[in-house]
Amino acid sequence: MKRALTLLLGLLIATTAAAERKQSYGDYDIHYIAFNSGFLQPDVAAAAGLIRSKRMGVVNIAVLKGAEPVDALVSGTVKNLLGQDQPLSFKRHKEGDATYYLAQFPFDSREVLRFDLNVQPMGGEPVSLTFNQEFFPDE
Template identity: 55%
Template sequence: MRRLALFLFSLCLALPALAADATRPERKEVFGDVAVHYSAFTSSMLQPDIAAATGLTRSKNQGVLNIAVIKAGKPSTAVVSGTVKDLTGRSSPLSFKQITDRGAVYYIAQFKIEQAETLTFDLNVEAGGISHPLSFNQEVFPGE
């Protein structure tokens, strides 16, 4: 599981596997002492054992949204919800699951990637009883 935590953390902080939102190159939003790190990528990038351990489906047409919440410099639990919307306005709910490993906490959800397009992610991250809205766009591409 340590390998899983390291992999997910690396993706969340350092790997904009798909084109990033140019207005937020760090893939992070800060709300006072709460920092929300986010990353979206094609699930085919996951190693089979990592996908199995997290219950994710590996597919060139499935994306993964990874959220990590840091409060006062430490990993924090949160309630994460949201939707993903395509350019036609078609919206789909995101179903997040919490993954905890050796003190690290991640929230992951899968979404469909039907074609190369720009998706809008509208999220709500509730940490410490306070809701933090977060919205970003990301261009996605079906994997290989």
């Protein structure tokens, strides 16, 4: 089960790099992705402590300095187009040498959500990261 989780999270990071879903700030690269939790296999979701649902999303953050993962403080909110925002509660997840910060959030329908995140790599300056992602309920 751990190998499946490692593979999935590794693929998510690889996908973000291929899609240029990263921001570089000085020596640090912040990789990010948000997706519907229904895409996760049940055993992978359980191992990461995530809830699979048609109307739940996951945001995944990884901070690297060079090729090495870096611990960070991650917080933020997710906001819909009506301006309703919800705080995100990130949990640190360590798998082998990789470190990820995962948060879940609900969404009601097909909608574009705005993520406003604060990431502070240990030993680095705080960084504000904002991105939009469209979500579709898995029906």
